[in-house]
Amino acid sequence: MKFQAKVPPGLIYIVQGGFYGFSTAMVFTFIAVYYVETAGFNPLQLVLIGTVLEIAVFVFEIPTGIVADLYSRRLSVIIGICLIGITFVVEALVPIFVYILAMQIIRGIGHTFVSGALEAWLADEVGEENLAGILVRGSQVSQVAGMAGILVGMGLANVQVNLPVFAGGVILMVLAVGLALLMPESGFCPAPKEDRSSWQQMQQILQAGIKIVQQRPVLLILVSVSLFYGLSSEGVDRLWEVHMLKNFVFPDLGSLKPITWFGLINLGAIGINVLALGIARRGINMTDPWLAARALIWIDAFVVIAILVLGLTGQFALAVSATWTQRMLRTIGGPISSTWINQGLDPRVRATVLSMKGQVDALGQMIGGPLVGWIGTVWSTRAALATSALLLAPVLLMYWLSMQYNGRQLRE
Numbered sequence: 001m002k003f004q005a006k007v008p009p010g011l012i013y014i015v016q017g018g019f020y021g022f023s024t025a026m027v028f029t030f031i032a033v034y035y036v037e038t039a040g041f042n043p044l045q046l047v048l049i050g051t052v053l054e055i056a057v058f059v060f061e062i063p064t065g066i067v068a069d070l071y072s073r074r075l076s077v078i079i080g081i082c083l084i085g086i087t088f089v090v091e092a093l094v095p096i097f098v099y100i101l102a103m104q105i106i107r108g109i110g111h112t113f114v115s116g117a118l119e120a121w122l123a124d125e126v127g128e129e130n131l132a133g134i135l136v137r138g139s140q141v142s143q144v145a146g147m148a149g150i151l152v153g154m155g156l157a158n159v160q161v162n163l164p165v166f167a168g169g170v171i172l173m174v175l176a177v178g179l180a181l182l183m184p185e186s187g188f189c190p191a192p193k194e195d196r197s198s199w200q201q202m203q204q205i206l207q208a209g210i211k212i213v214q215q216r217p218v219l220l221i222l223v224s225v226s227l228f229y230g231l232s233s234e235g236v237d238r239l240w241e242v243h244m245l246k247n248f249v250f251p252d253l254g255s256l257k258p259i260t261w262f263g264l265i266n267l268g269a270i271g272i273n274v275l276a277l278g279i280a281r282r283g284i285n286m287t288d289p290w291l292a293a294r295a296l297i298w299i300d301a302f303v304v305i306a307i308l309v310l311g312l313t314g315q316f317a318l319a320v321s322a323t324w325t326q327r328m329l330r331t332i333g334g335p336i337s338s339t340w341i342n343q344g345l346d347p348r349v350r351a352t353v354l355s356m357k358g359q360v361d362a363l364g365q366m367i368g369g370p371l372v373g374w375i376g377t378v379w380s381t382r383a384a385l386a387t388s389a390l391l392l393a394p395v396l397l398m399y400w401l402s403m404q405y406n407g408r409q410l411r412e
Contacts, residue, residue, distance in 0.1 A: 002365075007182050009125035010134045013080055014141050016183075019175045020081070020225055021142030026153035027088055027168035028396060029266050033259055034161045047373050050238060054366045056108025057312045060242045061115060061359035073121035074185040080113025082176035088169025092162040115358040125186065132339040136277055141337055147267055155264045155295035221402045222337065225395045230364020232392035233330075235372030235384055236307055240323060243381035248316045269324045271332040273399060280332045292336050293403045299333045301320075304389045311385030 035041045035176060067076060087103040117300050154162035241262060250261050306326035313319050374383030
């Protein structure tokens, strides 16, 4: 305990983000290729993998958030990261559909243990007034580490395509052990022991979280916005690679494999994101709700345009630029939205409210993914990406409404 107290929580969060970004970038840049080339999955199986993952997130998001509010946010984060690491290792070693499908359930549970709990832990330890800067710095470090992860993954993938997935899983398991040894938790007040096993206590926390969302219209809008983010993002994230492969001729890279282009695109996106986050941290007042809403309107408006360009252009360079643009803007918008929604939340139900937001996002992905995937199969990936852009457009109106609702109070 004394040793834990010597490690600043902000530093723990940033270092954690670095290791997590390194490992997940290494895994997710190459896991789709592994699914197709080694496991031999067809498009339907690929869609089912994503659907099962989102169902697991949807089902377990709020229960694990309540556990984090009731027991320990630190423990919740450690368990979640460890579970995610285990699933990657198993997937890399057992390329069988049934087993990989089962791993999506476990990985989804792992994500829900981390979702909400990590940000709630940080807010408890450093205070809401210091949250925005640490979130942005953590995101920057994660992006830089992700670049390194992609480079290392490219080398491993040239040896054997499952190696980046296996190595990423091992790193996450080691990270969980490191957090268990170093991660402090001094700002959190868990429920009394006599109440910890009470389902009634869990229900009370859930009801308190729902009540807070209902009583604050702006908070209700922010949670609702997550639905449209989910509806739109699932199609873009799952189809942009297939879209590039089907509709563009990749410039020749000599003896390098086509997978190299996806590594290069991801590297470029991360580099741009790091620079953009630095500018956003200095140029956007994330603690002012009114200014945050205005910034998010502009950010998401350009995200819609970028996704439309990606889907409709026939130029390879323009498609890559559009991919970089929409990913950069979504990265910038994340810390702004997180800072905004955390402001004024009751610490006792903070993780529960954030988990509700994550669950609504998962619901959107569960609905939007199959819909956009069906459009991509029946018509084209161009039509599917255009649909994804239109599904995001309603958030512009919702942010405008949040600005109009009692604007004077938003500035206080």
